Every structure is written in C-alpha cells, then in structure tokens.
Amino acid sequence: MISNLFYTFKTAPALVRKSLLSELLHGLLVAVPTGFLLLIIQELFSGNPVAQRIWLYVIIMVVLLGVQLWLAAKTMIGTNVMAYTLSTNLRIKLGDHLQRLSMGTFKQRDPGDLAAVVLQDVANFEMIFAHTIGNIAGAVFATLIISVFLFITDWRLALVLLCALPLSWVMIRISNYLIVQQGSKHVAARNETSARFLEYVQGIRHIKSFGMTGKRFTSLETALNDFRRASIRTEAIPGPFVLVAGLALEVFFLLMIYLAVTFLTNGSLTPAAVITFLIVGYRLYEPIKIVLVDYVILRYMNISLDRVIEVLRTPEQSAGKGYVPAGFNISFEQVTFGYQDDKAVLQNVSFEVPERSMLALVGPSGSGKTTITALMARFWDVQSGSVKIGGTDVKEMDPSRVYSLISEVFQDVYLFDDTIYNNIRFGRMDATDEEVRDAAARAMVLDFAWDLPEGLHARTGEGGNKLSGGQKQRISIARALLKNAPIVLLDEATASLDPENEIYIQQAIRELVKDKTVVVVAHKLATIRHAEQILVLQEGCIAETGTHTQLMEKKGLYHHLWEIQQQSGGWKITGNRSAVVSVHDTVPIVK
Numbered sequence: 001m002i003s004n005l006f007y008t009f010k011t012a013p014a015l016v017r018k019s020l021l022s023e024l025l026h027g028l029l030v031a032v033p034t035g036f037l038l039l040i041i042q043e044l045f046s047g048n049p050v051a052q053r054i055w056l057y058v059i060i061m062v063v064l065l066g067v068q069l070w071l072a073a074k075t076m077i078g079t080n081v082m083a084y085t086l087s088t089n090l091r092i093k094l095g096d097h098l099q100r101l102s103m104g105t106f107k108q109r110d111p112g113d114l115a116a117v118v119l120q121d122v123a124n125f126e127m128i129f130a131h132t133i134g135n136i137a138g139a140v141f142a143t144l145i146i147s148v149f150l151f152i153t154d155w156r157l158a159l160v161l162l163c164a165l166p167l168s169w170v171m172i173r174i175s176n177y178l179i180v181q182q183g184s185k186h187v188a189a190r191n192e193t194s195a196r197f198l199e200y201v202q203g204i205r206h207i208k209s210f211g212m213t214g215k216r217f218t219s220l221e222t223a224l225n226d227f228r229r230a231s232i233r234t235e236a237i238p239g240p241f242v243l244v245a246g247l248a249l250e251v252f253f254l255l256m257i258y259l260a261v262t263f264l265t266n267g268s269l270t271p272a273a274v275i276t277f278l279i280v281g282y283r284l285y286e287p288i289k290i291v292l293v294d295y296v297i298l299r300y301m302n303i304s305l306d307r308v309i310e311v312l313r314t315p316e317q318s319a320g321k322g323y324v325p326a327g328f329n330i331s332f333e334q335v336t337f338g339y340q341d342d343k344a345v346l347q348n349v350s351f352e353v354p355e356r357s358m359l360a361l362v363g364p365s366g367s368g369k370t371t372i373t374a375l376m377a378r379f380w381d382v383q384s385g386s387v388k389i390g391g392t393d394v395k396e397m398d399p400s401r402v403y404s405l406i407s408e409v410f411q412d413v414y415l416f417d418d419t420i421y422n423n424i425r426f427g428r429m430d431a432t433d434e435e436v437r438d439a440a441a442r443a444m445v446l447d448f449a450w451d452l453p454e455g456l457h458a459r460t461g462e463g464g465n466k467l468s469g470g471q472k473q474r475i476s477i478a479r480a481l482l483k484n485a486p487i488v489l490l491d492e493a494t495a496s497l498d499p500e501n502e503i504y505i506q507q508a509i510r511e512l513v514k515d516k517t518v519v520v521v522a523h524k525l526a527t528i529r530h531a532e533q534i535l536v537l538q539e540g541c542i543a544e545t546g547t548h549t550q551l552m553e554k555k556g557l558y559h560h561l562w563e564i565q566q567q568s569g570g571w572k573i574t575g576n577r578s579a580v581v582s583v584h585d586t587v588p589i590v591k
C-alpha cells in the first residue's frame with residue numbers, strides 16, 4: 001500500500017509535501033490545547049490556584065482554537081487541491097498510457113472494466129487523498145502529543161491506555177485481511193455491473209427488439225444481485241472486527257479508571273492526575289478511533305489504487321529504434337500471426353504492395369483480410385516474420401508514426417459527439433477552415449449537410465447516432481481526405497450501403513485513393529476489378545494472387561467467388577465455400 005501511495009505522490013510531490021505538513025501542523029494544534037487543559041486541572045488542584053494563571057491558559061487555548069480553525073480551513077482547501085490535482089494527473093497519465101497500448105490489450109480487457117478504472121477507481125482514491133490520509137496523519141500526530149502529556153502526568157496509567165493499541169491493531173489487521181478479500185470481490189462485482197450496464201445501454205435496440213428488457217436481461221440482473229451480495233459482505237464480514245477494535249479501547253479505559261482509583265486510595269496518585277486521566281485520557285482515543293476507521297477505508301481504497309497502477313504498468317507498444325520509412329510501399333515477409341499465441345490466423349503470408357498501387361484482399365469470412373490491415377497499422381505486432389513500410393519494419397517505428405502514415409475507412413465508423421465540422425477536423429487538427437470545407441465537399445458531405453439547419457456545425461450525436469450509415473461514412477472519408485496520409489486502408493467501406501449512398505461513397509473514395517498506396521478489403525468483387533493486385537485468402541494463407549483477368553482465367557477460388565456473387569446478388573455466406581454479395585452495377589474504386 002505504501003508503495004502505491006508513493007507511486008501516486010510522484011505525480012505532484014510538492015503539493016503532497018505541503019498538504020502533509022499542514023495536516024501535521026493541524027494535528028499539533030488539535031493536541032496542544034489538551035496540554036493547557038492539563039495545566040488548568042493541575043492549577044485547580046494545586047491547593048493554591050491562581051485565577052490569573054488559569055485565565056491566561058484559557059486565553060491561550062482560545063487563541064490556539066482560532067489558529068486551529070484558520071489552519072483547518074487552509075488544510076482542507078490544500079488537501080482537496082492536492083487530491084484533485086493527483087487524480088487529474090493520474091487520469092491524464094492513464095489517458096496517455098492507454099493510447100500507447102497495443103490493440104491487443106484493449107481486446108483482452110472488458111471496455112467497461114477499463115472505463116471503471118479511469119472513472120470509479122480514480123474517484124475512489126480521490127477520497128483517500130481528500131480525506132483519509134490527512135485524517136490519519138493528523139490523528140497519529142495528535143495521539144503522540146497527548147501520549148507525551150499523559151506519560152508526564154503518570155506513566156503507569158498512560159501505559160495502560162496505550163496497551164489497548166496492540167489489541168485493537170490485531171483486530172484491525174484481521175479486518176484488513178477480510179477487507180482485501182471481500183473488497184476485491186466487491187470491486188470486481190461493481191465493475192461487472194458497470195460493464196453489463198454499458199452493454200445494456202449500447203445494445204438497447206437489440207434488447208428491445210428481442211424482448212430482453214428488465215428482468216429478462218439476465219446478465220445485468222445477475223451482475224446487480226452479485227454486486228448487492230458483495231456490498232453486504234464487504235460491510236458485514238470485516239465490520240465486527242472494527243467494532244471489537246473500538247471496544248478494546250473502551251475496556252482499557254475502564255481498566256485505567258479502576259487502577260486510577262486504586263492508586264488514589266493508596267496515595268500514589270493525586271486527585272488532579274485522576275481528573276486529568278478521566279478527561280484527557282478519553283481524548284487520546286478520539287484520534288485513534290478515527291485512524292481505526294480510516295485505515296480500514298484506506299485498505300479498501302488501496303484495491304482501486306492497485307487496479308489503476310496495474311493499468312499504468314501494462315507494457316506499452318515499443319517504439320523500436322524510431323526509424324522513419326524510406327517510401328510507402330508495404331511488404332509482408334513470412335508473416336505468421338495469431339490473436340492468441342496458440343492459434344495462427346495468418347500463416348507464412350508474404351506479398352508486396354508497390355507504392356501508389358492498389359491491393360485488394362478477397363476471401364471467405366474469417367480468412368484473415370481485416371487482420372492483414374490491422375497488422376499494417378501496427379494495431380498488433382506479428383509473432384514471426386515482418387511487416388514493412390518503405391522497407392522499415394513497423395516494429396522499429398513509433399506506433400504514432402505508423403498511424404500518421406495511414407488513413408482508414410471502415411464500415412463501422414465511429415464519430416465523436418461533436419459537430420460534423422470538428423469530426424472532419426480530427427483528421428488534421430491544424431487544417432484551415434478552407435481545407436476542412438474542401439474535404440467536406442470532396443467527400444460529398446456538403447450534399448447532406450446543406451439540408452441540416454446548422455449545416456457543417458450540426459452535432460453528430462454520440463458515435464454519430466444522429467446520422468445515417470452512409471452519412472457517417474462520408475464524414476469518415478472527409479476526415480481521411482484531410483489527413484492526406486500516403487497509405488489508405490479501406491475495409492468493407494460500402495458493404496452495407498444502399499445503391500444511392502454507395503455511388504456517393506465510391507465517388508468520395510476515388511478522391512481519397514488518388515496517388516496513394518491502397519489496401520482494400522473487398523466483399524463486392526466488382527469494386528476491385530481494376531486493382532493492380534488481388535490477394536485471395538483462405539484460412540489465413542494466400543490461395544491465389546493476380547489481376548482480375550488472371551484470376552478469372554485460373555478458374556480457382558476467386559473465379560468461384562465471382563461466379564457466386566453474380567448469381568446471389570444479396571447475402572454473404574461464410575465458410576470455405578463462401579461467397580460475397582454481388583452488386584452487378586457497382587462502380588469500381590479505381591477506373
């Protein structure tokens with residue numbers, strides 16, 4: 001836990017030092033008036049009390065109280081500034097780190113779980129820093145000072161009071177152990193609930209259409225019930241040990257009273273000392289009680305801190321030697337790759353895409369077409385062989401350099417919840433207004449934007465949910481046009497569009513691919529008839545390569561797929577003997 005705390009402290013060390021110092025000072029000011037209280041009691045029982053002296057002590061106590069209040073306000077502000085600065089710094093660090101992870105990391109983790117780390121777990125430790133740590137630091141300090149006063153008054157009774165601490169500590173250790181056990185389950189259940197709820201909201205359309213709403217959406221219901229059970233257990237199982245820890249303090253206080261009366265009767269203790277212990281002795285336990293409860297909270301929060309640090313320590317994709325490519329041809333050399341180490345999705349795949357030429361990837365569903373494009377963009381690293389751009393292995397390039405060379409247009413377009421204009425501008429943030437509008441015009445975005453009341457400044461909704469599939473597609477092409485990257489990856493860009501939209505998109509794509517190295521995953525074979533090279537994949541291997549004419553003459557798998565497309569004109573069939581949709585009058589991407 002301590003190492004976790006130090007890890008986070010490093011994101012704003014000066015603020016942490018300042019805040020802890022002011023907490024300690026505040027703890028001191030809370031304890032010092034107790035010393036004056038002792039002096040007043042002793043003065044009262046001195047046999048010859050001096051009223052002026054007592055008033056002086058009272059005035060000092062009032063002044064200290066005023067200073068304490070002022071410092072408490074300052075400390076509270078300082079601690080909150082520290083807590084929220086730490087959490088903001090950590091969230092920024094998490095955001096930076098997440099974008100440097102390989103896609104593999106994202107695929108292996110539930111997105112809801114990752115969102116829970118950034119939002120809920122970071123919020124949890126905001127609490128640690130805003131309240132718990134300061135409370136503990138101040139309370140430890142106050143306990144030390146009050147103990148010193150009590151030891152000076154009578155070491156035997158002070159010792160009895162402090163003897164309660166080891167027993168309480170044992171109870172707290174037990175409850176900590178249980179908290180770590182139950183807390184991990186609780187956090188896991190909480191995240192499962194968030195993930196299922198996210199899934200519920202995102203899939204609400206399908207859930208409604210299949211009548212799975214409410215109780216019938218059982219995975220969410222199960223997650224909610226598990227969360228309820230885990231919450232009860234997290235409170236109920238360690239709770240009794242915290243109570244016993246508090247009870248131990250009360251028992252030792254009673255023991256102290258018994259001994260104080262005994263010492264008083266045998267003359268080894270003055271009445272002043274007895275009164276002191278009765279009043280101040282109990283105050284010793286106040287900060288300790290705070291520590292007991294806060295320490296338990298701290299242990300629970302530490303589970304969140306563990307999760308945040310685990311994400312931060314996930315290895316980033318290496319930047320290799322930071323080489324720069326010499327051109328924009330792409331080559332695969334003996335590439336073998338699998339999403340899981342034991343199952344190869346591509347085997348010994350080799351091919352070359354010359355700069356400014358077009359390669360089309362064709363093949364049955366699941367044959368590895370999309371995987372090839374993902375490897376080109378270095379979303380994943382290959383297990384053996386190499387993927388090169390301009391003769392440089394992508395593993396030797398900084399991933400951000402690889403992304404900067406590539407524009408992608410996918411069937412599933414993701415738009416940010418912003419205006420159409422800004423969504424296009426994400427392609428190149430330093431683009432001028434004229435350049436953004438030019439890209440919008442070339443991608444046929446203006447054709448539909450004119451009809452919207454706010455034109456290009458209309459909002460797209462989350463993920464682009466206020467627009468049609470074809471409109472989103474055109475925005476994504478405009479974004480790619482603006483980026484003007486030398487390599488363009490197109491994946492099923494027109495597979496699900498109606499003929500009218502398809503004509504618009506094909507026109508926009510023809511703009512996009514001019515003078516670029518293009519790799520297109522094609523389901524409609526008619527669109528790639530004129531590609532310089534067609535690669536036919538089957539079960540992760542290259543089955544055939546050539547131009548459309550050469551492949552048709554071969555009368556192999558490509559010919560078979562083409563023939564089926566001409567006949568079916570509709571649905572995609574999966575499997576080895578599969579075929580893809582045929583749209584007879586489809587416009588080719590390049591002519």
Ligand SMILES: Nc1ncnc2c1ncn2[C@@H]1O[C@H](COP(=O)(O)OP(=O)(O)OP(=O)(O)O)[C@@H](O)[C@H]1O
Nearest residue numbers: 107339340345363364365366367368369370371372
């Ligand atoms: N993230 C992933 N994790 C594990 N396996 C995956 C992942 N993505 C794809 N696969 C598997 O890899 C294989 C190739 O998938 P890929 O998406 O490359 O095929 P495809 O030819 O593009 O298929 P389609 O035409 O249906 O899109 C499939 O068996 C698929 O199940």
